[in-house]
Amino acid sequence: MEKGTKVALLAIMVNLLLFVIKYFFSSLSGSIALKADAFHSLSDVVASSTVFIGIIIAKRKTRAFPYGLYKVENLASVAVALAILFAGYEIAREAISGTTAELQNVEATIACVLCAIGVAFVYAVYAAKVGREIGSPSLVADAKHIGVDVLAGGAVLAGLLGSFAGFDLDRITAFIVVAIIAWSGGKIFIDGIRVLLDASLDYQTLNQAEKLIMAEPRVTAINHLTGRNSGRYKFIEANIVLKEHELEKAAFIANRITANISEKIKNVDRVLIYYEPIMKKTLVYAFPLMDDQGQMISDHFGEAPCFAMVTIRIKDRKIIKQEILTNPFTHVGHGKGILVAEFLIRHSVDAVITREHFAGKGPFYVFSNAAVDTYKTKEDTVTQALAQLGIHDE
Structure with a gap:
């Protein structure tokens, strides 16, 4: 069982435990707020179960769904968001229409609420951490959902503590919690809907793909670059122009x-690269020279003081341009061959002709x-x- 699945299963167990504890102490104390919070935890069980099922189903691929069922996770996160918003509605309704009753066993109930807050907080932090690590939107959403228990528990705790001083703080704190619940649930809902409607990948991911x-x-140009999320996974498409x-x-x-993007960007399921080769009219040949005054080809590539860059017209194999480039790496002690190879590539070389055998050496791999x-x-x-090579002056 993978990490994400284990965490989702743990969420169900944590929420069941919180429901049992809260319901028992709400009956013991007569606290309506704690009873409402208990049923809030019960709704968390349903939400966490949805996440658990979503993570399992999301990994399936069939003939009918060749791109996978990854979006089931986003459906799960939308369901979680709706559960969060419903919990906010229940708390608001309780704050408006609830009746005040004399509480019993307040000390034990406070201890219960503190315990529930601690359990919910520890799990929410852990689930959010794992969700971000594996890129699971439903786990992150569920962590935020259970994090709402901390806020709701805080409201209940404030009401219980206020009862000692004769103040009724339940209603005030409840409205504060409802506002936070509405913000949290709304954000999760919008994020999930964006993915379900195939909204674009975030700017940071697309920018990283462009740089790669x-x-x-x-590559001389990118005509089009786009991407979308599907669950925790990313699909990236690009139309590029190649100097080839x-x-x-x-x-x-x-x-x-494709391989580089899949390696450097997390949770990429598929990369589609459409390429348009440039139909070149010219080619550039490079020759290492003994000096910049003659045409003698050097026996050493990396140590050659300069290079002849010869541009030919492809259709008739005629020379149309010649220039000399000075080697800027002759003073380098080690690895100058690789540096020179990269230097020539930056000057748009198409072919290199030498008297030296390259096979198995650094420059060979750079050029390849x-x-x-x-x-x-x-x-x-x-x-x-x-x-x-069959090339002559005009």
């Missing part, structure tokens, strides 16, 4: 983005992750290497 997508070097004209590589990049092609040449100059 744009961290992929080959080969569909196989574009699919590989999209799958990597960015879908940058790498070629090994035996030629000494850039012109010779380009000619070997």
